[in-house]
Amino acid sequence: ETYCIILLILFSVFADAAELKEKTIYTIQTNSASSMQDLDETILQLSNYKDLWIHYEKIQKQYSVMIGVFKQEREAQYLLNSLKQTIPSWKIVRSSFADIYYWVPKTERVKLSDIGYSDPIHSQGFQSYASVQFPWTDSMTTKNGKLKLFLKISPLLNERSSIKVMVEKIPYYNKRIRQLGNDPVIEIQLDRLEEHTIGEKLDVEIYGYFSITDDRCADEPSGNLWMVIEKDSYLQYTVNSSIQSLKDYFKTIHETYNISIKENETNFVEASIKLAGFLGSISQTKSTRLKFSKISGPSKNIFIGSQPKDIELFGSNLYVTPAGIDFLINKFSPLLPFSSVSIDSYNNSLSELPNEISFEDLGYENRVMIGIGDLTASYPFSLQEIGGWPKHLFCTLVYNHTPIHEEERSFLKIKMNKTLFETKEVTAQGGQKSISFEIPERYLQPKNTLEVIFSYYLNRGDCKGSLPQMEVSIFKDSFLSTKGFRKNAPLSIGSYPSVFLGRGAIILSDNTPKFYIPIARLVEMLGQLQGVLKLLRLEDLDKQQYDYAMFHMSPDKIHQLNPMVDMEPSFEIINPFSQKSLLKLSSDDSVAVLQVFYNKAGTPILIYSENDNASPFKDKNLLSQQSLNGNVAIYKDNTWYPMEIGQKLRVVYPHQTDFEYYWVRYRLIICVLVGTLLIVFLFFIYHRLTGN
Template sequence: MTQKARQWALWVAGLLWCCGPTAVHAAEVISLQRLGYDRSVLLQGANPRLDIGIPAPLNGVDPEASFVQLRLDPSPVLKPTSTVRVLINEELMGLFLVRDLRQEPVVRVPIPSLARSERFITLSVQPFLSISDDICADLNTGNLLLTVGRDSFFELAPLVPDATVAGFLGRLYPQVTLVVPADLTPEAAEAALWLYSLLSHLFPQTPILWSNRPKQGAQVILEPANFTPHLQHQITPEGSRLRVAARREAILALYEEWKRAGLVSRGIQVTRVADLERALRANRLSLRELGIVDPLLRGFGSQSLVFNFNLSQLGGRPRDLAAQLDVIMNPVDGRVGDRLTGYVFLNGVLLRTYNLTGRTQLNETVTLPTRLLRRFNQLELRFDYGASPGNCQGSLTPLTLQVRSDSSGFIWSGYQAPTGELQEIPAVLRGSGQVWVGDPQLLPAAAYLVGALSRLAARPLLPTLEVLPKEEANLETGNFAWQVIVAGPDQVELNSPIRLGSQFEIINPLNRQVALAAQPQENLGLLQYFLLKGKPNLWLSWWGSDPALAERLSRGLADPRTRLANQLQGNVLTAYAAAPDLTQVQSWDLTPAGYRVRYPGRFSWQLLLWQYRYWLVLLLALLLAVGAWNTYQRLARRPESPTLS
């Protein structure tokens, strides 16, 4: 090769090296829907605020090609000179008049260059709305409204493609595929189960697909245990690839390093990882531990701070739950007629009210009734700032209020015992868990189910995996705190709500109408939750001849777009399946206070007693009345006079 040809080849190679990743790593579009906003966001009040944060690319963004597109629809009665500010990381990037938004509601603001220390991109939409010059009258109309459309989106163009492991974990994907080899050793099968559970936890809004073949888009590939490095991120023309060795240490390292900035190399060799099981906490959870950092309110009228929490974050269903509130605020002068009132709500139920006029601090402990708790809960602090009529025009001092996240939070004295209702899943799945599969082919169904639970849990569920032996196994004993069983009806015989050994019917005990009848020719997927010796058990099975029903049902639970896992109630879930979709998904309460199960051809004295309970009670009352009357007659009879002989 001549010198000129060699220089030409080196130039072409350098051009491909420089430009190739840029062409591969196209701009990423992140819509509000992908961030969990299923509906448009309605902002109410004189100066409400919407803050949305997303992870920033590790090497920064290209400000020439990165932007946020918003759809801002103002109320038609607003004053045309009302304004909407848009800030990116506290930097003003756009100021829009309501008059202009009525003509063109879709606006685009650029994303500026990020400082090296900035790990997130925070969008802040801050309207300043009015109808007239009287702010009090405006607030009372309830028409100070601005809607941020759910089709708004971020578009991020990274400066340099991020080929680190953190770069893979920091992105938001429409779907992630876990590629698993077809033939797995027992150790690799458990690693695959762990990896799917971990991915479901790390990407709670993203569908995770289990597959034996590579697909387009983001993929996590389970490699053999001897693969080095144990964690590796690659960028290919088909999408990002994260390769993970089938080792417990590699999967635990992926979780331990997830929230750190330590994953800065393309590949990581794992030496040793601390055990995932955390030490017992002191029955307290601060707002900072929930990811809420010193929230601030500033404005007029009625404003709310909403804190979302779930039972999994509390570690279970607590006893004697209370909320600690540490709030500071500027004083409201009651001498001129201004007033400030505080309210505390739990899941929409008013618990406490406070007269905060003239006060600068609220430091209280509020008891939260555990009967109001659900799987997902909402604690709301509402503050009503009412100005006197003379202060409603001109410059009105807004209320400024902040909650201290370290000294505010939840405290409780212990935990209630499991009740056997699906509402408490996965909060009660604490400690070591066990997964049983009736056949290795059922591993994807087990992974989908564990992933669905891990998606809702405070930390990923990483249970041990076993295959059911051919001979009957005693699943009621074992050194585990909870277990998941994925097996056919002929492989397991347990005291579950429904015995699957024969045909069954679910009936309404009040009118004796059949709500569901499992006919021999039908195919039905079932998920049952019950307690064995006080330990939670989940049994995923099917009725009929198609084991794929189990996988189809668990895949529907694992898909965050269906929200099936969020709505589980009662203790049994049934679903018919018309491939590839689920139909007639229903939850059943088969506890003693709910529906009843009848097995045609079998005598059930419990069901018979329930059906004829009123007649039995009436018969018993009649017998008691007759017995009482006979006793009364014997005791009330006059004694006979003695006769003289």
């Protein structure tokens, strides 16, 4: 049965590829010449654009540079309109994939910061080790490729210390420290990897063999054996063919995606917000990767609309229906090998969350580490991935290691978000073992990093002999487990994606880009992956059952929602203890307000509102999860001001000069005056009764 399924998938993939060649496409014909060399200037001029290819006309013996691979003429026209400012004579032609004579290679780069490394990689010990895996697709090649590593190393290392770099387990670089200096830049040409088969990832390993004296046991505890790999280090590669599968389309998550909606209809706007959350959930960087426009030549375009196939790939352009987006979110893995998908029936309903989620389900394979010192494996995950904010979160690690000599010592250390909370001594024989532990709730954040560290230290005389290494495997069937989720979990701007789970409602003042793009950017930036999300009108909200709601309303309408901060016509943030005014704003100021809270029914609510010319989302997403930890954030003069409204700070409205206003504004003074009068009154009564 398994073999039949494999053969069926292989047959479907080949049939999919054959069908792809016969597809009709629309493209833009630019300049033509009798030789390809004469087109170099045109290719250079268009080097930033996706999907450049050469068409050869046999009768006229002419080569033409073509831009774009589009399913419909309308999208090609969008691109042509922007290009006509450069060359008015270019035109749209009808073609097919079979007419692609030569795909123009495109050189691209991916930095460590693009694939999740928000901080430099730090490694320590006399056998320092670091491993980086870059995403790899079938359309990539190492021709004209290179690896550039920006390092910092300890200045105390002796001249015998060295650094080795391996790419795909092949040694590419090995030099003594005296040849490098303290801040070396290592550049490795990767052309000879062309004949090597690369899998899902391109594996890079950096080894540091460090010493200060002849006694490594004395050097190790000094803390002076270290190297740092900067996050600006990058891999350069060449794309030499079009994207053939959905797997490869979404694998290069460091690229920019442009979302294009034909019409601002409710189902298309709703789908674009879901898609933004999906792209944010697979992204590994904090900066935004989304654009919203009719078309973007340098970006991958995703066109949302009605079409016969729910998901269909044309080069760097993806055509998808709202049902296709639901399918992407919930059933992504099975459709990876294909370039198009048709959905006959799909039940987009909430599924029961499992009590356990394996490391494999989180996207991690078996991890093997070899060395001496601290061998660290990091596992980032979000509370959203495990189903919400857990009442109790447990981890079970399944691992194997080589035997530990009785004279050596080894420890297992567990850290959550860089805080050590569990340790265990590793002793005796190797073999497969497991350990279970609870992760304290106080260490949890919306996005977390679990670090598993095996520390192996030698204790053999003066350490001048041979140095046996420890080998550890952490298996992918290790898992996280929960015992229920908190209904009233801590709610802040940084944590709301782990609270906003289940059936969601989105309410906009209008289905226009002005209102749906900021909400889409919010769900993208915080990786809010939700399959059951409905765009509703405000008057229909009470008629629907929902677990959370997100609003983007104009400032003159948010008062209907009983918000924590009402923008109309003016408001003031004060410290109730010092009576100091922290912020004064009026309706004339350019300001945006983001706020989250539980309403009277206990439902989590998010409200976003902005005045004209105050959007933080117009050019780039300035929202940072790490800096916005309060329940209210106010955006003014290109800066977010996070704050905790409630017990710490108060909002007062100068135009509402009733008792509540004066009480909030001057309650400390009022309490002092009332207290003073009460003391005087009691003293008077005491004096009358006692005569003293």
